[in-house]
Amino acid sequence: MSHIPADLKYTRSDEWVRTEGDVLVIGITDHAQDALGEIVHIELPEVGTTVSAGDTVCEVESVKAVAEIYAPADGEIVEANGDLEDAAEKVNQDPYGAWLYKLRLADGAAPGELLDAAAYAAKIAE
Amino acid sequence: MELRRTPFFDHHVQAGARMVPFAGWEMPVQYAGVRDEHLQVRRSVGLFDVSHMGEVRVRGPRAEDALMWLLSNAVRRIQVGAAQYNALCNERGGTVDDVFVYRMAEDDFLVCVNASNREKDVAFLQAHNPHPGEAEIVDESDAWAQVAIQGPDAVHVVSALTDLPVADLPRHRFLEGTFAGVAGCIVARTGYTGEDGFEVFVPAHLAPPVWPAILEAGARFGIVPVGLGARDTLRLEAGNCLYGHELDEDTSPVQAGLGWIVKLGKPGGFLGSDAIERRKDTDTRRLVNLVVEGKRIPREGMDVRTPSGEVVGRTTSGTLGPSVGHGIAMAYVDHAHTEPGTELVIDVRGREAPAVVIKGPFTRHQS
Numbered sequence: 204m205s206h207i208p209a210d211l212k213y214t215r216s217d218e219w220v221r222t223e224g225d226v227l228v229i230g231i232t233d234h235a236q237d238a239l240g241e242i243v244h245i246e247l248p249e250v251g252t253t254v255s256a257g258d259t260v261c262e263v264e265s266v267k268a269v270a271e272i273y274a275p276a277d278g279e280i281v282e283a284n285g286d287l288e289d290a291a292e293k294v295n296q297d298p299y300g301a302w303l304y305k306l307r308l309a310d311g312a313a314p315g316e317l318l319d320a321a322a323y324a325a326k327i328a329e
Numbered sequence: 330m331e332l333r334r335t336p337f338f339d340h341h342v343q344a345g346a347r348m349v350p351f352a353g354w355e356m357p358v359q360y361a362g363v364r365d366e367h368l369q370v371r372r373s374v375g376l377f378d379v380s381h382m383g384e385v386r387v388r389g390p391r392a393e394d395a396l397m398w399l400l401s402n403a404v405r406r407i408q409v410g411a412a413q414y415n416a417l418c419n420e421r422g423g424t425v426d427d428v429f430v431y432r433m434a435e436d437d438f439l440v441c442v443n444a445s446n447r448e449k450d451v452a453f454l455q456a457h458n459p460h461p462g463e464a465e466i467v468d469e470s471d472a473w474a475q476v477a478i479q480g481p482d483a484v485h486v487v488s489a490l491t492d493l494p495v496a497d498l499p500r501h502r503f504l505e506g507t508f509a510g511v512a513g514c515i516v517a518r519t520g521y522t523g524e525d526g527f528e529v530f531v532p533a534h535l536a537p538p539v540w541p542a543i544l545e546a547g548a549r550f551g552i553v554p555v556g557l558g559a560r561d562t563l564r565l566e567a568g569n570c571l572y573g574h575e576l577d578e579d580t581s582p583v584q585a586g587l588g589w590i591v592k593l594g595k596p597g598g599f600l601g602s603d604a605i606e607r608r609k610d611t612d613t614r615r616l617v618n619l620v621v622e623g624k625r626i627p628r629e630g631m632d633v634r635t636p637s638g639e640v641v642g643r644t645t646s647g648t649l650g651p652s653v654g655h656g657i658a659m660a661y662v663d664h665a666h667t668e669p670g671t672e673l674v675i676d677v678r679g680r681e682a683p684a685v686v687i688k689g690p691f692t693r694h695q696s
Contacts, residue, residue, distance in 0.1 A: 240359060240362055240363055240558075241362050241363060241364045241365075243364075243626070243649045244624050244625070244626055244649065246625070246680070262678070264626050264649075265363075266363040266364055266367075266558065266562060266648060266649055266651065267358075267363055267558050267561075267562075267648070269626075269628065269678075
């Protein structure tokens with residue numbers, strides 16, 4: 204059973220989102236890391252980049268697969284988790300601690316559809 | 330279409346394998362994880378279910394002559410009890426399949442073919458059989474299960490399961506006999522991982538208990554079941570071609586670096602030999618091995634460029650090599666850029682990954 208913390212929101216593309224004021228903290232879910240297998244490389248976004256909702260901002264690679272991580276809203280990348288540069292496996296070990304990047308929402312922007320834990324659990328059970 | 334299941338399917342499911350569709354079969358892609366399975370094979374020993382591979386029997390007084398025409402290598406030189414790598418080519422010099430030929434008797438051969446090509450190969454071999462009355466070509470795939478036991482400790486595990494003198498068996502030789510209590514097995518010192526190891530053909534209807542017997546015999550070496558994921562990373566590090574990636578019906582085996590199994594001087598030639606000869610002067614690209622510098626991981630289907638930006642090739646396979654520790658790829662590249670040491674760039678989804686052409690398998694290369 205994959206772990207789905209109740210205090211986070213989720214995208215249909217298997218990212219988790221934590222809101223801290225006007226900043227969104229984004230990572231991948233336990234379900235996503237399990238599906239990918241052993242993560243070996245993460246291509247983090249450049250801090251300062253302006254992105255639109257749906258843009259690919261980050262790539263998470265396992266030995267056999269690549270997952271693209273999408274921006275859930277318009278905004279600016281304000282931080283990338285440099286700790287993962289040499290320790291991509293932390294995403295496997297602690298998917299909800301090993302955040303990937305932080306996005307400051309553009310003025311008036313809001314994330315698209317986010318699921319609560321129960322709805323995400325139902326989505327991955329489909 | 331209903332997916333086929335190997336005789337070991339229940340063992341895979343019980344072991345928690347992730348099952349995926351592959352060439353019409355429901356196969357384990359990984360158990361514990363690709364990297365751990367891969368490293369265990371290099372370090373000690375791993376067990377693979379390769380029952381999806383096809384087996385084609387070619388038998389009769391002119392079986393040798395038929396295969397000399399149908400296949401690229403010197404089939405005549407295979408001794409009884411030996412195996413040889415071959416290409417099956419079309420009239421255009423493209424590769425229909427790459428196969429392993431086992432000589433069971435003077436007039437009896439077993440041809441091991443890729444699962445994805447089984448039906449195509451059987452039809453092609455039968456259609457081009459030069460001696461249909463004197464060389465019978467029969468698809469025996471359903472009669473055989475197949476396991477591979479690969480790694481430096483494979484010989485100890487196989488020795489524990491048979492009275493056959495497997496420890497003294499040279500590479501690409503095989504013995505017939507009882508293995509893990511099952512009579513009528515073929516135990517061959519062959520493999521696809523770049524390690525020492527064995528492939529064992531087991532009569533399919535008797536096969537299921539063989540899987541746990543091998544795991545038990547290998548327990549003291551820490552044997553693990555290995556899925557298709559690690560099978561692919563192992564073969565790629567070893568520089569072995571995979572049909573559908575490095576080889577296809579438009580690609581000549583010479584382009585793929587398999588000139589050593591293409592005997593253009595065979596008397597009377599072979600199917601596709603004229604075209605292969607002509608193509609030596611006209612094919613512009615050749616397969617190379619590329620080692621990536623830095624952390625990016627190349628994948629199949631990426632452009633290969635010169636440092637100045639000219640597109641000169643395309644990758645056919647790519648991964649992070651778990652043993653070599655960095656990105657590796659095979660790519661078809663214009664002849665002018667195939668010398669070992671040539672610096673190229675792989676376009677990894679819009680980002681540049683510097684790469685160098687190397688000679689030989691990645692496992693032997695020290696960067």
